[in-house]
Amino acid sequence: MHWKLKLILFVTLSVPAFTGYPINLVDSEIISGITWGWFLYFLLINASILVVNGKRFFENTAAIAALISLPVVFLGAAISYMIYWSGLGYAAGPSAYSSHYVSLCITMLTVIPLALTMVAVVPFHEFEQNLLKSKSGVSKIQRFFLMFLRVFNHIIYSVIPNIIETLREERRYNQWAGRELMQDSDLSLSA
Structure with a gap:
């Protein structure tokens, strides 16, 4: 597939x-x-x-x-x-x-x-390798795409998991402390 x-x-x-x-x-x-x-x-x-x-x-x-x-x-x-x-x-x-x-x-x-x-x-690695193996060098648009890929990978593997875990911990603490909770806009953070 x-x-x-x-x-x-x-x-x-x-x-x-x-x-x-x-x-x-x-x-x-x-x-x-x-x-x-x-x-x-x-x-x-x-x-x-x-x-x-x-x-x-x-x-x-x-x-x-x-x-x-x-x-x-x-x-x-x-x-x-x-x-x-x-x-x-x-x-x-x-x-x-x-x-x-x-x-x-x-x-x-x-x-x-x-x-x-x-x-x-x-296949992020294929995208990156295809951009880097060009004989004419990497154009400005390709550099921007490479930066996007690297930032995207960082966000997916590092930033988002940390943010979601922090939000869940804060929500649980607020529930435990008996505080009013704001709606979490259907992010399903209460898992």
Whole structure:
């Protein structure tokens, strides 16, 4: 499959992660924290990655997702429990923390492979190499395009993940502190 078709497919499949539609309509829980909607979406995304990109690529993205997700989930839960046991934590206690972290885990194991796949299917290195191997040198427009590619890669791999994580942490802190929340303009940062 051509990289453009792959990108269109995975961008289309990412719409429910950003909008919550239709996965949040199927809100009956399998276990506390995992709804049928998110479970089916998890299966759809991972099966799509496996079928379209192959077993080796799928194994790598699943491993990366697990390496990112599991420490975040388990350390977050452990810290929440320690804060609760110290008497400073959320009054609802471990039962409220548990379902949140289970939900966070299934969400991360869904969207991390999806995001990795969306970025990996675009052949940025080919764009850059084609621009650099010109015998007549690099024109001004090509230099601007190269700068755009490099800045784009930096934004995708560094800036956006840091901003989103900061916004999520601030939102959780504001919810914990009981502050009024402004609408997050459908960015689905409450995952």
